[in-house]
Amino acid sequence: MATMHDVARLAHVSVSTVSYVLTGARPISQATRNKVLAAMAQLDYQPNAMARGLASRRSRILGLLMPMDERGLGATETAFVTGAAAAASVAGYHLVLSPVGGGNLDDLRRLASQRMLDGVVLMEVQLADERVTVLQEAGVPLVLIGRTADTSTLSYVDIDFDQTVRDAVAHLVGLGHRQIVYVNHSAATLASGYGPALRTRDAFTSAMTGHGLDPVMIAAEDSAAGGRAALAAAFAQAPELTAVLAMNETAIFGILGELTGRGLSVPDDVSVVSMVTSPQVAELATPALTAMTSPGSALGRIAIEALTRHLDGPADLRHQQLLPCTLEIRGSTAAPRRPALATSGPASNDGG
Amino acid sequence: MATMHDVARLAHVSVSTVSYVLTGARPISQATRNKVLAAMAQLDYQPNAMARGLASRRSRILGLLMPMDERGLGATETAFVTGAAAAASVAGYHLVLSPVGGGNLDDLRRLASQRMLDGVVLMEVQLADERVTVLQEAGVPLVLIGRTADTSTLSYVDIDFDQTVRDAVAHLVGLGHRQIVYVNHSAATLASGYGPALRTRDAFTSAMTGHGLDPVMIAAEDSAAGGRAALAAAFAQAPELTAVLAMNETAIFGILGELTGRGLSVPDDVSVVSMVTSPQVAELATPALTAMTSPGSALGRIAIEALTRHLDGPADLRHQQLLPCTLEIRGSTAAPRRPALATSGPASNDGG
DNA sequence: AGACTTCGTCGAAGCGCTTCGACGAAGCGG
DNA sequence: CCGCTTCGTCGAAGCGCTTCGACGAAGTCT
Structure with missing residues (x-):
């Protein structure tokens, strides 16, 4: 060397x-x-990167702290990562992902205090997130993906759930649907303070109310079985439902299976919209799902840009931005067979 | 500080x-x-991590080079990552993932030459992989996940495709199936020298021949549409098929959809086995898929252990190991309705 | 009991770079 | 044409750590 x-x-x-x-x-x-x-x-x-870093007191490495659970990463997340990596490269930084699990706050503290990372992007932020505190105490420049409850002092980039839900509901209402059920993440997830679940819940309520409709939300476990159970619950609560809005990539396949099992066809009998879903997953279903596609790559790029601007620029303003998902119409939504009419029971159709 | x-x-x-x-x-x-x-x-x-690294000439950071494409990461990959991270932590190393895309060999060379990484685990290795050459030239200790064509000098950990295919075929044959079609990745993927696709192809041929059966393989695009097309092609080539073996997580949903579309039920009319598939994905389908589950976490752990042993130990032997996938029987396989009998046409059943 | 080894500690010399102060050589306004 | 700024370069002082050689004090062996 x-x-x-x-x-x-x-x-x-x-x-x-x-x-x-x-x-x-x-x-x-x-x-x-x-x-x-x-x-x-x-x-x-x-x-030699370490010699440079030691002498200049900046590593030019950015960390993307990404919890890895057994669910895997969707195309949304990988788009996020590639968008972020590209932006980092443009700004003259390296981006590394650190698979910090849930429990090990000490690991996180160590990682942050060792001055190896010039800045950090934190993913999957909870409304009350200890990791944020740890990172702030360590004095590491920080951008969140998602928001804590108190957004006043931190930089973040997040999905505009309010807008996204409003757009999805508007699409369905525009097709003539009146009985729309929202399948959210699980009750446990809701209780844990998971921002997207909470925000979409509120947004759904307000969007439906705005249309003069009754908001019915079901919490579903993140599994195919959870999706099936959720659909059953949905029909119990709203027997005349003609559309399902879901933000649960795993449960949605159960919903689809259960719909088929009940002899209901998509989209003729029931329309389905999947939120915060990547095109790749939407295409897995038959018919392909109409979905609200998340702005993964843009989210990543913007987060890194905010971070590097903070690191390189003199003014260290906080950056707060929301990006909506975009509606992509595929085969799972259509006008309801029986627009806004009262019908008899839940599942007794001529099939499809 | x-x-x-x-x-x-x-x-x-x-x-x-x-x-x-x-x-x-x-x-x-x-x-x-x-x-x-x-x-x-x-x-x-x-x-201070960089000061330590500079003085000791070892960063105690290991890199996991993981191409991120638009398909996302399955549960297999994340299990791999968490297994690797845990093993690294035990050995006193940090693990970071670097989302090195396909094209940028220069980026890779820079990353490797800057002495920031003590060692590297390279994922998604092709039979002829330039990245291996670059890394070797840079003198970075290296463990491959997957194998290059010439395995003589390098350390690797890989799935034992031969064993895995043999087990899958044995399961199907044991149930009474004789006409089994293997749905592989796309022809383009095969041509590009993607090891798993090539090795499973050969293993399938040999396993089927070993049972005195005719091996029919179909290449499918990695999409639901590709899966549908593949099933059509399969019925064209083997009208009496009773089982499908697939190693294409994306196409398999198309195969399932097309089967349903043809009025064939799984597993009564056709059994389906998905290879190198995580439980989470297997559960998405209805019925849940019988699958060969990849040893993700073990693969990660073993790769990191081999790497750290090489770094810390005096003897720097190469480590070469194969791990089979394990058969997990779920709802998509059963004895064929018409065991080893000749029937008339492809799709004309009494439904399910 | 003398010759060795081991233990526990210190000081100093780097690791490979950045960055500061200095300084001669230009360039320039008046 | 003199003082002043800017340009282009050098040497040296670190950045915060590891590691080597040294050395007194103890322990070990015969």
Whole structure:
């Protein structure tokens, strides 16, 4: 491994001159610069990241703290990551993901205090999130994906759930649906303070009320079985439902299965809209799901841009931004067979 | 931020003594150790990772190079990551994931040459993989997940595709199936030298031949539509098929949809086995899929253990190991309705 | 009891870089 | 044409740690 010293010797300049060529911190004549560059090329020189970091007190590494659970990562998350990585690269930073699990706050504290990361993007933020406290105490610049309950002091980027739900409901209402059931995440998730679940719940209530309709929400476990149970519960509470809005990528397959099991066809008998869903998952279903596609890549890019602006710029303003999901109409929504009419029982159709 | 120097002063010892307490590189008396530990606690001291790394020439950071494409990560991959992270933590290393995309070999070279990573686990290895060359040239200790064509010099951990396919075929044959079709990844993927696709193809041929059966393989695009097309092709090539073996998590939902569309029920008319599939995905389908579950977590753990052993130990032997997937029987396989009998046309059943 | 080894600690020399102050050489306004 | 700023470069002082050699004090062996 060639060092800067080797380059300097070969180019007949001082070490500091080589450094200035690399960082551009001071002007260097074109002639000298060329000599240095030639020497670097000849020696196949690569600066040592840790030496740079130690001397400059900045690692130029950004961390993306991403809890990895057994559910895997959807296309939304990977789009987020690639968007973030691209933005980091543009700003001259490396992006690394750290699979910090739920429990180990100490690990997190250590990671944050070791000054290895110039800044951090925290994913899957809960309304009350201890990790935020830990990171703030460690003094690490921070951008949240999602929001804590108190949004006053922190930078965040989040999905505009209010707008997203409103758009989804508007689509369904526009098709003529009146009885729309919202299948949310589980009651436990709701109770744990998971922002998206809470915010969509409130947004759904307000959107439906705004249309003069009755908001029925069902909490579903994140599993196919949970989806089936949720659909049963939905029919129990709203026998005349013609549309299901769901934000639960796992349960939705159970919902679909149960619908088929009851002899109901999608979208003729029941329309289904899946929220915060990637095109890839939407296409897995038959028919492909009309969905609110999350702005994964943009979310990642904007989060990193906010972070690097904070790190490089002088003004360290907080950045707070909401991005709505976009409606993508596929095969799972249509006008209801019986628009706004009262019918008899839940499941007794001529099938499809 | 307190430094080691501050700790030394407060504890009335030299800086090197503090270092020895931290690293255990030399014996320190219990009394002195306690003084130092107390000082550290009082100052809330955290060692600076980059300074340690520079002085010791080891970052104690391991990189997991994981291509992130638009398909997202399945539960298999996340299990792999958590298994790897846990093993790294046990060995005293941090694990970070780097979302190195496909194209940027230069990025990879830079990352590897900057000495920021003590070692690297490379995922999604192709039979001919330039990234392996780049990493080897950079002199970074390396463990592959998957194998290159020439396995002689490198360490790797991989799924035992041969065994896995053999077990899957044995399960089906044991149930009485004779006409089994294997739905693989796409022809393009095959052509690109994707190891799992190639190895399962060969393993399927040999397993079927071993049972005296005719191996029919179909290449399917990684999409629901691809799955539907593949099933159509399968029926064209083997009208009497009673079982489908698939290694394509995306296409399998299309296969299932198409089966239903043809009025064929799973598992009564056709049995389906999904290979290298996580329980979570298997449960998404109705009925839940009998699957060969990949040993994700074990794969991750073993890869990291091999890497850290290489880094810490004196002998740097290469480690090569194969792990089979385990059969998990769920609802998508059963004895064929018409065991080994010739029937008329493809799709004309009394439904399910 | 003398010759060795081991224990516990210290001081100093780096690791490979950035950055500060300094300084000669230009460039420039008056 | 003199003082002043800017340009281009150098040398040196760290950044916060690890690690090596040294050395007195104890213990071990014969």
